[in-house]
Amino acid sequence: MMGRRSFLCVLGTGVVLPLISDRDGPNRPGDRRVHLIDVYIAGFRYYEGVKPEVARSLRAGDDVILRREPENAYDEKAVEVYTRSGLKLGYLPRGDNTVVASLADQDIDLRAELCFLDSGAGFREWPGVRVYQLI
Numbered sequence: 168m169m170g171r172r173s174f175l176c177v178l179g180t181g182v183v184l185p186l187i188s189d190r191d192g193p194n195r196p197g198d199r200r201v202h203l204i205d206v207y208i209a210g211f212r213y214y215e216g217v218k219p220e221v222a223r224s225l226r227a228g229d230d231v232i233l234r235r236e237p238e239n240a241y242d243e244k245a246v247e248v249y250t251r252s253g254l255k256l257g258y259l260p261r262g263d264n265t266v267v268a269s270l271a272d273q274d275i276d277l278r279a280e281l282c283f284l285d286s287g288a289g290f291r292e293w294p295g296v297r298v299y300q301l302i
Contacts, residue, residue, distance in 0.1 A: 201300040203267060205282055208248050210257035211293040221254055227284040231256065231296060235271045244268035248279070248296055259296065267298055276301055 208216070215221050232249040236258075239245035246259040246267055259267055270277055283295040 198301050200278075201302055203270075203277070203298045203300060204259075204263055205295055205297045206260050206263045207283075207293045207295045208257040209260040209293075214257050215254035216250075216256040216294070221250075225250070225281060225284055225294060227281055229281045231279045231281055233259070233267070233271070233277060233279050233296075233298070235268060237268075237272075246271065256294070259298070270300070 211217060216225065230251055232251065232253075234247040234249060236245040236247050237243060242258075242261045242264070244261070244264045246264050248256045248258060250256060258264070267277065277298060278301050279296050279298045281294055282297040
């Protein structure tokens with residue numbers, strides 16, 4: 168039986184590059200996405216994404232940048248979510264960020280995009296982010 172550490176090592180053997188989706192350019196042909204998690208963005212209402220002009224510009228499928236924030240006073244596994252233009256949208260939820268933070272700490276190439284976006288409804292539900300590894 169494969170333990171957690173072995174699984175993470177196997178998962179990380181594909182690509183070893185810096186964190187996360189701030190690299191320019193399209194995915195290479197033949198790249199495969201390994202889906203990790205779909206979650207709502209925590210703290211969205213406290214950051215730039217809630218501003219009407221920013222909210223109108225967000226689209227499902229837009230690439231976002233994830234940044235590891237190990238010095239966060241509230242969550243040592245904190246992972247911030249930014250637009251490609253550098254606007255902070257919030258965080259991956261504390262209860263769901265452990266695997267992503269661990270992979271990021273190992274310099275695994277992770278990517279993320281906006282998903283289940285409901286901007287037309289005035290964000291009755293916060294937008295979500297889909298995180299995956301590109302191998």
